[in-house]
Amino acid sequence: MPITYNTGYDDAQAVNESPRSTFIYKDLNLFFTKHPTSSDVSKVTDIQAVKRSVRNLVLLNSGEKPFHPEIGGGVHGSLFENFTPLKEVELQAAIEDVISIYEPRVVLEEVKVNDGRGYNELDQNKLGITVSFSMANVPNEIHDIEVFLDKVR
Secondary structure, three states: OOEEEOOOOHHHHOOOOOOOOOOOOEEEOOOOOEOOOOOOEOEEEHHHHHHHHHHHHHHOOOOOOOOOOOOOOOOHHHOOOOOOHHHHHHHHHHHHHHHHHHOOOEEEEEEEEHHHOOHHHHHOOOEEEEEEEEEOOEEEEEEEEEEEEOOOO
8 A cells, every 4th residue: 555645845845765766866956055065056856856846847837948838737827717616627637737748757646626625715716736646766655745826915
């Protein structure tokens, strides 16, 4: 039975290296913090790198990535629309497509939009997205990324 890890934004800041993976993924830290010993840009590794990549794909709009206008989850583009259950299904399909096409390190398990909270959250203009996935090199551990969008005022 797979192990489910419920993680949020704070977990993406921690160093999470899987002890069972034979290949460790490395990406640049997009906060561009300085490494304490080498004074170079710090890196994010393994699960942390994949979580950030998935989160960036979900929040990326079509046309924001130079030379690749087709990449984007479409979350920000749907913020000012009337949010109906049909729009939830469309957004879920768009997120599933962008992750399955542009993130080969991930085996997508499930994408939930508004997590079954119902119309109460839709009326308050809140959007919650949970992406459940396992890494391609460690298929028996399921990880979650939660993205919440809320009005500022």
